[in-house]
Amino acid sequence: MIRFYNGRVLRFGGGMRVTQDEVWTEGGEIRYVGETPETLPAFDRQIDLKGDLLLPGFKNAHTHTAMTFLRSYADDMPLQDWLYKQVFPHEAKLTPDMVYTFTRLGILEYLSSGITASFDMYVKNDAYAAANIDSGFRTVICSGLNNFDADPENIEREYLKFNALHELVSYQLGIHAEYTTGMERMRYAVELAHKYKAPCYAHLCETKAEVQDCIERCGMTPPQLLDSIGFFDYGGGGFHCVWMSREDIALFARRKLWAVTNPCSNLKLASGIAPLDELAAAGVPLAIGTDGAASNNALDFFREMYLASTLQKVTREDAAAGGADRVLEMACVGGARAIGLRDCDDIAPGKRADLTVLNLRRPNMQPLHNILRNIVYAGSKENVRLTMVNGRVLYEDGEFFIGEEPEKLYEQANTACRRCFS
Amino acid sequence: MIRFYNGRVLRFGGGMRVTQDEVWTEGGEIRYVGETPETLPAFDRQIDLKGDLLLPGFKNAHTHTAMTFLRSYADDMPLQDWLYKQVFPHEAKLTPDMVYTFTRLGILEYLSSGITASFDMYVKNDAYAAANIDSGFRTVICSGLNNFDADPENIEREYLKFNALHELVSYQLGIHAEYTTGMERMRYAVELAHKYKAPCYAHLCETKAEVQDCIERCGMTPPQLLDSIGFFDYGGGGFHCVWMSREDIALFARRKLWAVTNPCSNLKLASGIAPLDELAAAGVPLAIGTDGAASNNALDFFREMYLASTLQKVTREDAAAGGADRVLEMACVGGARAIGLRDCDDIAPGKRADLTVLNLRRPNMQPLHNILRNIVYAGSKENVRLTMVNGRVLYEDGEFFIGEEPEKLYEQANTACRRCFS
Numbered sequence: 001m002i003r004f005y006n007g008r009v010l011r012f013g014g015g016m017r018v019t020q021d022e023v024w025t026e027g028g029e030i031r032y033v034g035e036t037p038e039t040l041p042a043f044d045r046q047i048d049l050k051g052d053l054l055l056p057g058f059k060n061a062h063t064h065t066a067m068t069f070l071r072s073y074a075d076d077m078p079l080q081d082w083l084y085k086q087v088f089p090h091e092a093k094l095t096p097d098m099v100y101t102f103t104r105l106g107i108l109e110y111l112s113s114g115i116t117a118s119f120d121m122y123v124k125n126d127a128y129a130a131a132n133i134d135s136g137f138r139t140v141i142c143s144g145l146n147n148f149d150a151d152p153e154n155i156e157r158e159y160l161k162f163n164a165l166h167e168l169v170s171y172q173l174g175i176h177a178e179y180t181t182g183m184e185r186m187r188y189a190v191e192l193a194h195k196y197k198a199p200c201y202a203h204l205c206e207t208k209a210e211v212q213d214c215i216e217r218c219g220m221t222p223p224q225l226l227d228s229i230g231f232f233d234y235g236g237g238g239f240h241c242v243w244m245s246r247e248d249i250a251l252f253a254r255r256k257l258w259a260v261t262n263p264c265s266n267l268k269l270a271s272g273i274a275p276l277d278e279l280a281a282a283g284v285p286l287a288i289g290t291d292g293a294a295s296n297n298a299l300d301f302f303r304e305m306y307l308a309s310t311l312q313k314v315t316r317e318d319a320a321a322g323g324a325d326r327v328l329e330m331a332c333v334g335g336a337r338a339i340g341l342r343d344c345d346d347i348a349p350g351k352r353a354d355l356t357v358l359n360l361r362r363p364n365m366q367p368l369h370n371i372l373r374n375i376v377y378a379g380s381k382e383n384v385r386l387t388m389v390n391g392r393v394l395y396e397d398g399e400f401f402i403g404e405e406p407e408k409l410y411e412q413a414n415t416a417c418r419r420c421f422s
Numbered sequence: 423m424i425r426f427y428n429g430r431v432l433r434f435g436g437g438m439r440v441t442q443d444e445v446w447t448e449g450g451e452i453r454y455v456g457e458t459p460e461t462l463p464a465f466d467r468q469i470d471l472k473g474d475l476l477l478p479g480f481k482n483a484h485t486h487t488a489m490t491f492l493r494s495y496a497d498d499m500p501l502q503d504w505l506y507k508q509v510f511p512h513e514a515k516l517t518p519d520m521v522y523t524f525t526r527l528g529i530l531e532y533l534s535s536g537i538t539a540s541f542d543m544y545v546k547n548d549a550y551a552a553a554n555i556d557s558g559f560r561t562v563i564c565s566g567l568n569n570f571d572a573d574p575e576n577i578e579r580e581y582l583k584f585n586a587l588h589e590l591v592s593y594q595l596g597i598h599a600e601y602t603t604g605m606e607r608m609r610y611a612v613e614l615a616h617k618y619k620a621p622c623y624a625h626l627c628e629t630k631a632e633v634q635d636c637i638e639r640c641g642m643t644p645p646q647l648l649d650s651i652g653f654f655d656y657g658g659g660g661f662h663c664v665w666m667s668r669e670d671i672a673l674f675a676r677r678k679l680w681a682v683t684n685p686c687s688n689l690k691l692a693s694g695i696a697p698l699d700e701l702a703a704a705g706v707p708l709a710i711g712t713d714g715a716a717s718n719n720a721l722d723f724f725r726e727m728y729l730a731s732t733l734q735k736v737t738r739e740d741a742a743a744g745g746a747d748r749v750l751e752m753a754c755v756g757g758a759r760a761i762g763l764r765d766c767d768d769i770a771p772g773k774r775a776d777l778t779v780l781n782l783r784r785p786n787m788q789p790l791h792n793i794l795r796n797i798v799y800a801g802s803k804e805n806v807r808l809t810m811v812n813g814r815v816l817y818e819d820g821e822f823f824i825g826e827e828p829e830k831l832y833e834q835a836n837t838a839c840r841r842c843f844s
Contacts, residue, residue: 068788072795076735076742108785112804267732268799270741298786298800303725310689313498319692320498363530364720364803366490366832367839373494377690378720381786381804382534382820398804398820410788417789 001026001041002391004357007049008371009033012056012333012346016325018371023054025353028167028390033347049357052385053371056347057116057356058301059335061260062239062289064122065106065139066099069417070294079207079269079295087294088148090420096127098416103131105413108406109299110137111395114356114384119260119289119339121174121201125158129169135402136392138168138354140339142201145189146176152185156192168390172340174201174236178222179210183229190230199236199340201258202226205248206240207271223248223257232257237338239289240265241279242272249275253282258338261330263307264298265291273311277321286330287338302379305331309376324376357386423448423463424813426779429471430793431455434478434755434768438747440793445476447775450589450812455769471779474807475793478769479538479778480723481757483682484661484711486544487528487561488521491839492716501629501691501717509716510570512842518549520838525553527835530828531721532559533817536778536806541682541711541761543596543623543661547580551591557824558814560590560776562761564623567611568598574607578614590812594762596623596658600644601632605651612652621658621762623680624648627670628662629693645670645679654679659760661711662687663701664694671697675704680760683752685729686720687713695733699743708752709760724801727753731798746798779808 005022011033024032024043067087074086094102099122110118118137121144122128132139141162143155155173162171173196175181175189193200204222205211214222224247226232237258244252244259252259261274280286288308290299305327312322336345344354360371364378375383387395394401427444433455446454446465489509496508516524521544532540540559543566544550554561563584565577577595584593595618597603597611615622626644627633636644646669648654654673659680666674666681674681683696702708710730712721727749734744758767766776782793786800797805809817816823 068785071789072792072799075792075795075799076745078741082741105785105788112785264728264732267729267736268741270735270739270743272739273736293800296799297796298802300786300800300802302802303728306686306725307689310686313692314689314695317692317694319500319504319690321692323498361829361832363490363527363534363828364722366527367493367836369839370494370497373497374719377494377497377718378715378722380720380722380724381802406785407783410783414789417791 001031001043003043003046004049004054005036005046007051008053009347010053010055010332011348012329013348016329018053023347025391028353030347030349030351030353033349050361052360053358054347055356055358056332056345057354057387057389058114058331059287059339059341059344060110060115060118060290060299060301061287061335061338062262062291063118063120064292065118065120066094066102066122066128067292067294068105069098069102069413069420071297074294075297079271080209082269082295091123093420094123096124098420099124100127100131101409101412101416103128104135104402104404104409106293106299107132107135107137107402108400108409111387111400112384113299113301113381114358114387115301116354116356116387116389117336117339117341117344121176125162129162129165133166133168136168136389136394138344138389140341141169141171142174143171144174144176145185146180147182147185152188155189159192159196170340172201173198177203178214178225186231187229193234194230197234199234200231201236202238203240204238205243208243211243221245221248223251227251240271240274242266242274244275244279249279249282249284252279252284256285258287259284260287260289260338261308262289262291263311264303265295267307268297269295273315276308277312277316280326285334285338287334288330300381301331302381305376305379324373327376328372353388353391355388356384358383359385423453423465425465425468426471426476427458427468429473430475431769432475432477433770434751435770438751440475445769447813450775452769452771452773452775455771472783474782475780476769477778477780478754478767479776479809479811480536480753481709481761481763481766482532482537482540482711482721482723483709483757483760484684484713485540485542486714487540487542488516488524488544488550489714489716490527490531491520491524491835491842493719496716497719501693502631504691504717513545515842516545518546520842521546522549522553523831523834523838525550526557526824526826526831528715528721529554529557529559529824530822530831533809533822534806535721535723535803536780536809537723538776538778538809538811539758539761539763539766543598547584551584551587555588555590558590558811558816560766560811562763563591563593564596565593566596566598567607568602569604569607574610577611581614581618592762594623595620599625600636600647608653609651615656616652619656621656622653623658624660625662626660627665630665633665643667643670645673649673662693662696664688664696666697666701671701671704671706674701674706678707680709681706682709682711682760683730684711684713685733686725687717689729690719691717695737698730699734699738702748707756707760709756710752722803723753724803727798727801746795749798750794775810775813777810778806780805781807
């Protein structure tokens with residue numbers, strides 16, 4: 001058993017609040033949250049929080065983790081050029097070994113940012129899953145069915161395989177996007193969603209051009225098109241959700257579909273700013289993702305949270321918009337529920353021990369008028385003291401414990417890049 | 423003498439480039455930049471860069487450092503309410519001791535972000551200067567003349583005093599803003615500017631309402647109003663510069679006035695997004711500032727640099743806008759020149775030893791396709807390995823060397839807050 005004591009705890013169930021509880025974990029689970037009892041059991045390790053904050057780890061609800069290999073490679077170009085001229089041609093050269101290495105590099109970055117789970121859509125899922133399991137990191141794979149897949153039926157095999165493989169891995173159904181996936185393949189995804197009563201996810205409404213093209217082709221927006229074929233009959237959601245019409249927002253609210261926002265990626269590719277306040281006001285559940293390093297270029301949840309709030313202020317010309325508390329809830333709770341990790345959404349007995357400790361004894365967290373606003377408005381990776389996934393400490397005081405030295409991974413990554421770009 | 427070796431150096435003179443030089447400093451000065459010679463002199467300390475990047479420190483060209491006391495205190499309200507209802511009433515309670523403490527807290531945060539100098543407009547300048555000198559930090563004070571000052575002629579006494587006080591401190595002339603400073607006082611600032619042939623600075627064009635009010639009152643925009651009374655006859659510049667007309671931009675370009683951008687503060691207060699690409703295209707020299715912690719709420723140059731680039735992309739709907747190289751030059755070089763620190767703008771013999779080492783052996787800096795874009799698009803405070811001001815290491819590996827323990831400063835800051843808000 002591991003004991004966290006002498007600090008603060010951010011709890012969500014029963015109302016978002018900071019308590020002075022202590023927290024015990026055993027195996028991968030949270031066992032106790034409450035006052036210090038008179039007699040203590042034996043612990044394997046006792047962690048003195050020194051007043052720091054323990055919170056449910058951030059859930060990165062939209063990622064392409066292995067895209068670390070394209071960080072700062074193809075910057076400063078619009079999404080369609082970036083995707084078709086830079087991303088797809090180089091992705092075609094990726095081997096499973098490369099995906100394994102680039103994924104582990106991304107996991108290091110997640111841990112340094114207090115992220116404890118990802119929702120990942122990419123290629124070579126066997127290597128991807130192995131990289132997560134070997135690192136001790138939690139991930140939900142999302143199938144990214146599209147027209148380039150040689151064998152669309154592979155997603156059903158993957159659905160069954162990865163949902164039974166390991167406690168750190170699960171799998172959800174999805175397509176890359178309606179503009180990269182023909183109607184027949186989209187209908188196949190819907191068939192599986194119906195067969196398994198499973199939610200379905202897709203990139204949608206990321207750029208204005210994407211929405212306009214879809215309307216020209218089918219007379220409907222991407223959310224309406226997908227809904228018209230039953231894609232969302234068992235829930236799910238969309239990634240980006242920047243250019244949502246009033247009808248799209250109503251559809252997402254009615255069906256309780258998750259809108260996963262990616263503010264940094266949307267800035268960098270000049271896609272736009274998602275209307276999070278309108279979405280929240282309509283009752284659409286919200287989560288946050290970093291997207292991949294190729295379009296971000298960081299995997300830094302503090303930057304995402306800051307922008308999920310402040311971009312609302314500037315676009316609505318209202319400094320009261322984009323409340324900080326909602327953003328923290330999106331990061332810790334919303335993300336977990338959006339991707340099916342319902343046991344990772346709080347600090348309470350029986351929940352998974354996916355936890356982050358934020359160091360409040362850094363200058364950017366002082367004075368302590370309001371800890372939660374300090375985190376959203378001033379937090380940074382320098383505040384991440386510890387990241388625990390499934391009860392194991394994978395990051396602490398700047399050091400990584402994922403079964404491989406970072407320097408070796410950097411060397412492997414740079415070597416793989418040379419092969420990939422030669 | 424201190425030797426930095428076995429790494430990379432970002433140099434600007436003769437074209438922005440990364441070299442493999444080594445760098446020696448002696449006292450407060452850079453003595454040698456070049457290849458490793460056959461025989462080495464004796465050094466007091468040799469720092470193995472291990473491949474990391476040495477660069478001229480970031481210059482924070484617009485600050486109100488002691489406003490750390492308002493961090494996360496008065497969030498989520500528009501600029502005028504925020505300024506008149508929350509900021510001014512609490513500032514009135516500040517004592518010199520409080521300014522000293524809150525300034526040292528801000529300096530800690532600057533150092534953790536690789537910032538080596540500030541351009542600060544605030545109150546109680548004696549205490550402010552002492553906090554900088556005692557910490558070993560470099561600052562340029564800017565007078566913030568306004569209608570609340572009991573004795574406007576104090577700025578001339580301060581100009582003479584602080585420009586002769588200490589090598590780490592200098593002083594420039596400025597007014598808070600045309601909307602807080604009556605014409606008589608503005609003319610007095612101009613008189614001093616003419617007497618000392620000195621540049622002059624002011625907050626300007628921060629909000630749409632400010633510009634509209636000024637036009638209604640005087641038939642001119644704030645830059646035009648100031649220029650019409652000779653305010654810019656010896657140069658200077660403006661803070662924020664969000665709502666600049668085409669004529670304002672042409673005026674700034676013609677007179678080579680510095681536009682200091684504050685992207686985070688402008689988002690948080692919903693003020694707007696400065697047209698940096700238009701300003702740069704017109705030839706306006708650019709610098710970056712964090713503004714105060716009350717409106718930001720962090721003092722984090724990585725966030726400012728990221729947004730100085732990416733907000734241009736999204737507002738211009740052009741992913742090629744807001745180039746990363748220009749942003750780094752604004753941060754390291756532009757800022758120094760904007761505030762009169764012409765010896766702090768490069769790594770070259772004879773320049774001041776105001777240097778930052780960025781750790782490239784962190785996951786967010788890998789792979790190494792493009793180091794400079796990695797910094798602007800993915801950098802974070804976690805990458806700041808060392809910050810040196812005037813030849814002294816003030817921050818290294820997360821620890822501060824400013825003559826006081828951070829924990830003691832936090833305690834003093836929280837105690838002072840309780841007095842200030844009681």
